[in-house]
Amino acid sequence: MEGDIVQMGAYIGAGLACMGMGGAAVGVGNVAGNFLAGALRNPSAAGGQTATLFIGIAFAEALGIFSFLVALLLMFAV
Amino acid sequence: MATDAHGAAEPGLVFHPMDQFMVKPLFGDGAVGIFTLTNVTLWMALTVAAIFALLVMGTAGRATIPSRTQSIAELAYDFVRKMVEDVAGKDGLKFFPYIMTLFLFILFANMLGLLPMAFTTTSHIAVTAVLAMMVFLTVTIVGFVRHGAGFLSLFWVSSAPLPLRPVLALIEVISYFVRPVSHSIRLAGNMMAGHAVVKVFAAFAPMIVISTGIGLLVTPLSILAIATIYALELLVAFIQAYVFTILTCVYLKDALHPHH
Numbered sequence: 001m002e003g004d005i006v007q008m009g010a011y012i013g014a015g016l017a018c019m020g021m022g023g024a025a026v027g028v029g030n031v032a033g034n035f036l037a038g039a040l041r042n043p044s045a046a047g048g049q050t051a052t053l054f055i056g057i058a059f060a061e062a063l064g065i066f067s068f069l070v071a072l073l074l075m076f077a078v
Numbered sequence: 079m080a081t082d083a084h085g086a087a088e089p090g091l092v093f094h095p096m097d098q099f100m101v102k103p104l105f106g107d108g109a110v111g112i113f114t115l116t117n118v119t120l121w122m123a124l125t126v127a128a129i130f131a132l133l134v135m136g137t138a139g140r141a142t143i144p145s146r147t148q149s150i151a152e153l154a155y156d157f158v159r160k161m162v163e164d165v166a167g168k169d170g171l172k173f174f175p176y177i178m179t180l181f182l183f184i185l186f187a188n189m190l191g192l193l194p195m196a197f198t199t200t201s202h203i204a205v206t207a208v209l210a211m212m213v214f215l216t217v218t219i220v221g222f223v224r225h226g227a228g229f230l231s232l233f234w235v236s237s238a239p240l241p242l243r244p245v246l247a248l249i250e251v252i253s254y255f256v257r258p259v260s261h262s263i264r265l266a267g268n269m270m271a272g273h274a275v276v277k278v279f280a281a282f283a284p285m286i287v288i289s290t291g292i293g294l295l296v297t298p299l300s301i302l303a304i305a306t307i308y309a310l311e312l313l314v315a316f317i318q319a320y321v322f323t324i325l326t327c328v329y330l331k332d333a334l335h336p337h338h
Contacts, residue, residue, distance in 0.1 A: 051161065051164060051165060051324055054317070054320065054321055054324055055324060055325070055328060057321075058264065058321045058324075058325055061264060062256075062260035062264065065260050065263050065264050065267055066260070068263065068267050069259070069263055
């Protein structure tokens with residue numbers, strides 16, 4: 001019985017941890033949207049900044065990955 | 079994982095979306111040891127063979143006017159070389175062969191994994207963690223060999239106000255050691271999630287076999303969804319290879335020029 005409650009908590013926690021991915025989604029959208037806004041103002045300078053765009057997206061995404069990691073740990077390691 | 083969870087009596091294609099990530103021996107059903115040939119071995123070998131076919135056999139003609147295969151090989155070479163030069167600088171070009179290898183291996187593993195019935199080797203954290211740890215160790219060793227103890231100035235942000243620097247140093251150290259974690263799980267997570275979504279819709283697709291009424295609505299919708307997500311996955315497969323490589327270049331730049 002006790003083990004069941006622990007497992008239920010782990011599953012609920014894994015689900016809750018996935019809400020962090022929404023934050024990563026907001027962050028990635030923010031980066032891409034601001035890049036587009038800047039690129040439309042000065043299209044000639046946009047081409048050289050695609051690498052910066054992807055680095056920014058990768059860093060914003062990294063924090064969503066940690067919530068995914070927490071979910072994975074709760075599902076398979078706890 | 080779930081082969082015993084569902085009986086054989088159910089109609090249609092019944093499978094678990096995570097079944098595709100199971101490591102199985104190629105011959106027989108024995109236990110998987112260190113030297114067992116598994117589907118991971120097979121698809122990694124196919125990845126290497128595909129890269130060999132493109133780069134070695136494709137450019138064997140050395141034509142002045144390149145053939146189609148040769149142009150693709152040259153395009154990939156120029157693309158990665160320009161990326162290394164732009165991000166890591168001229169002295170980063172010494173590491174160009176390593177970064178080119180990383181990019182092509184990840185790109186081809188992602189792309190081959192999209193073939194039906196294929197196994198995506200990069201969807202396993204074990205595989206991507208090895209790649210990321212190699213990058214982490216390379217970058218750390220290069221940093222200390224090049225700059226000695228001066229490499230530690232990477233963590234000491236000299237442009238920040240003095241009272242803030244110890245706090246920033248702590249954050250910088252944590253973020254440095256978290257790099258291989260996020261580096262590897264980003265790739266594995268993206269690959270795993272995309273393929274699982276395709277398989278979830280694939281499980282809905284044979285609904286028409288079970289019930290014609292719901293099936294007429296669900297089956298075309300899920301086949302459409304598979305096609306759309308597949309197109310998205312092609313994009314993701316390329317972007318994740320690109321992101322992995324460009325982050326390697328960024329880390330390399332930190333090791334070569336650690337001063338803020």
